[in-house]
Amino acid sequence: MTLRPMSSSDGETSDSRPSFAFTAPLRPEAESLEGSLIQEVWEAGFGRENLIGLWVGEGDLPTPGFICEAAIASLRAGNTFYTPKRGLPELRDSLASYHNRLLGTALSAEDVTVTASGMSSVMLCMQTLIRPGDRVAIISPIWPNVVQAVKIAGGQPVEVGLDAKPEGGFALNLQKLARILDNERPRALFIATPGNPTGWMMESDEMQQVLSLCREYGIWLLADEVYHRFTYDRPVAPSFLSLARADDPVIAIHSFSKAWAMTGWRIGWLVHPAELGDIFGRLIEYSTSGGQTFLQAGALTAINDGEDFVAEMVQRCREGGEIVYQALSELERVRIAQPQAAFYSFFAIDGMHDSLAFCKELLEETGVGLAPGAAFGSSGEGFVRLCFASSPARISEAMDRIKPLLK
Ligand SMILES: Cc1ncc(COP(=O)(O)O)c(C=O)c1O
DSSP: OOOOOOOGGGGBOTTOOBOOSOSSOOOHHHHTOOOOHHHHHHHHHTTOTTOEEOOSSOOSOOOOHHHHHHHHHHHHTTOOSOOOTTOOHHHHHHHHHHHHHHHOOOOOGGGEEEESOHHHHHHHHHHHHOOTTOEEEEEESOOHHHHHHHHHTTOEEEEEEOEEOTTSSEEOOHHHHHHHHHHHOOSEEEEESSOTTTOOOOOHHHHHHHHHHHHHHTOEEEEEOTTTTOBSSSSSOOOHHHHOOTTSSEEEEEESTTTTTOGGGOOEEEEOOGGGHHHHHHHHHTTTOSOOHHHHHHHHHHHHHOHHHHHHHHHHHHHHHHHHHHHHHTSTTEEOOOOOBTTEEEEEETTOOOHHHHHHHHHHHHOEEOEEGGGGOGGGTTEEEEEOOSOHHHHHHHHHHHHHHHO
């Protein structure tokens, strides 16, 4: 095959988007992917001394030793071969039992597929459901990766903004959602509850109404429940899995990252109608070809023996969230809600209209890294996100540093 030599007129693709100096075009969906505004602030702080970075969604605790030991033992035992595509059977069994124990569901291993992270779970859903041009309604502000995953699949994200309450916190306007579903006829509705970045959490009665809408319109409900253990007024967050029938168009997205401090392991799972199992298995075969066997041994220990650690993690976040709330709620310019779920404070600052510039300035002046609200969709401007999954001492120090700039 002969490639055309590059000429000066080749600097633009046919749709006049500038391209690299390649003689063959890239996929527009890949070429036009946006970088993250969180990353932009992170880069501004890279290498800075005495930095307190509260911008990304992870805590300051490493994975507990007993989980690491299980993975190491499995590696040493020679579990280094190809693995079943949908995950080790005993891990899928344990994940089904985990949900049944927590939520009173009646799931079996057939309803569960192990994935290469929560992000990978999101991507598998898009690959399974979204055709080019399909709309995906997304409750926002939202973790930006979801929007980009829709675009990679060739779909069109449609934001459904939560209403910001005057006293802080967020609420879903169900009439507005119903209107958007009726007008836009999306193929899927994506809801992260508990939510990143807002910490908003849906109640069961709202979930029931949303599920009815999805049934009525034939829309897939993608329920991102990766923060379901991080609740501060009850033991576990309400779940769409408790309400869904076996034939409902509901897929739940899960991850080991948050509750077991395993962000670097890249393991997650999906709970789905059993009939989707084969499709997910094939998509995994043709992408990652399955997860690392010995890491799944660690994940199995996390799910079977990790409850004390989860409780410790949630308690740490409860304290962190309380420190942030106490420190910032007394400031006149700040609108902040008492933490209800997830491990973020997403607060508004009166008079602040450019959250990216504000976060860069805050970083420069105080050495504290926060995430700009604009990173989480158009309804996020005017807000900043702070992850409080760190030690009380670290969070207190961050509060001492940033309070003067928020007065
Ligand atoms: C709402 C939400 N879903 C999914 C994920 C994915 O987590 P991971 O890819 O680390 O498993 C995250 C991570 O921040 C998240 O905030």
